[in-house]
Amino acid sequence: MESLFATIYSLLDTALPFSWAASLFMKRAFLEIMLISPLCAIVGIQVVNYRMAFFSDAISHSAFTGIALGLLFGINPLLTMVIFGILVAMGIAKFKARSDLPMDTIIGVFFATTIALGIAIISARKGLTQVLSTFLFGDVLTITEAEITVTIVLFIVIFIFIALSYNRLLLSGINEPLACSQDIPVRIYNYIFAIILAVVVTVGIRTIGMLLITALLVVPPASARNVSRNARQMFWYSLIFAWVSGIAGLVISFYTDIATGASIILVASLCFLLTFIINLARR
């Protein structure tokens, strides 16, 4: 693995002969962003399609409790964060299937409960507060090679899944009975997608922070929608906007000392504003 990273670093030295990309931590941050931002974009397209932004927010905030639990029991908080995120996603999906309360109400209840649980743990153990700021705002500059490796594996697995099921997910999001009529196992896809979303959100928190991760899922696809006329453009524009925001945000944060997560989202929001104006001008 070490030799693989050494090769990647030397390739990056040739491809990016800029001062911001000279240090090792910036190369690692660059790699992580190159992977996590398109991953967020392709999952985000379906989040927008399924209207799951609030769901995603609930998962990202549940990470707070996942981390607190990990710190409390002395387990790797990154692991407890991902597992807790998946459990919350499954919990919401299960509740939805058995209740006729509106989806946002169910999510609201889960949201509040998990946050309260997290605050309860943290307030009881004062020493935990410091570690949490890393997760609140994200800290891609301290990302490790092991974490990048996890992201690479996730990237490959999720990209393959999305490629195989993209059309079906899109149709399920458009209209569930219609998807059912075409023999698409909608419920199974919903569960798998909820798990994938939970994993991407919690893994992305290291880079963007739990406060802003949903923005990286939602804003690039939203910008893409402003300027797309068909499904193909929607996909590629989302990907491009995510990459541009990620890389530009990283470079800006290097020169200005702004938190990387925040500068990425600010660039993404600027893209949204520009595409919104372009869309208005076209009408």
Added chain:
Amino acid sequence: MAETAIELVNVSVTVNQAPLLKNVSASIPKGRITALIGPNGAGKTTLILAILGVIPHEGEIFFLRDGRREITRPRIGYVPQRLDFDRGLPLTVLDFLTLSSQRRPLWLGYQQAKKNRALEALREIGVEHLRGRQIGRLSGGELQRVMLALAISRDPEILLLDEPAAGVDVSGEVLFCEFMTRVQREGHLTMLIVSHDLSIVTGHAEHVICLNRTVQCQGGAPEVLTPENIMAVYGPHAGLYRHGQDTRPGASATCVHPLHYK
């Protein structure tokens, strides 16, 4: 008696302790047009959704081939009453049709064969000119016709239509009428149609199921479509409309543009 395509045995659907359907037992004949009629809230859409497997039900729904109950479901084309979807979605009509037939993700382009089939279906319904339009920008009537094209593009064995002519303009109605006549003539397709349009029911249906939470009557169209039954389902004004008309299946299936009556 025609061969049965779908057999419903004691199908009940209960949502929040409210019974939407109770012990519905009926057979839908193969290769025929069956009309599902009943007052508002009778459970017609619920029954269609139960057949599709969208909502859980008690009892059994069997699909039959050569008189035998099939394990695998046949290909179904479905046109919902109203397609609720996100109208801002950047999806063209051609995207929409290929979306359901091809596995290759749409962002890698169309598969030629799937694209051709989609275009053929659009042509068949007379809406090929809409291929590049976004589905969210179609009028109600255009969308219904695109939905019908989507349903037939799957080369279905069974077609489930839930108020397919609702919101369709006059030229759309003529086109729809012609489509029904063609289906009837070819006789390959089993069709279950929910309609409040009496002319569609009297003009095309060969078999009729009257539903009001449970089956009120079923059988061949001439036997079931009595003035009493029509009055019960469609209200007193329907009787005037029907007065003097021949209710034999296909009797009023001449697809004439109403403006030509002048």
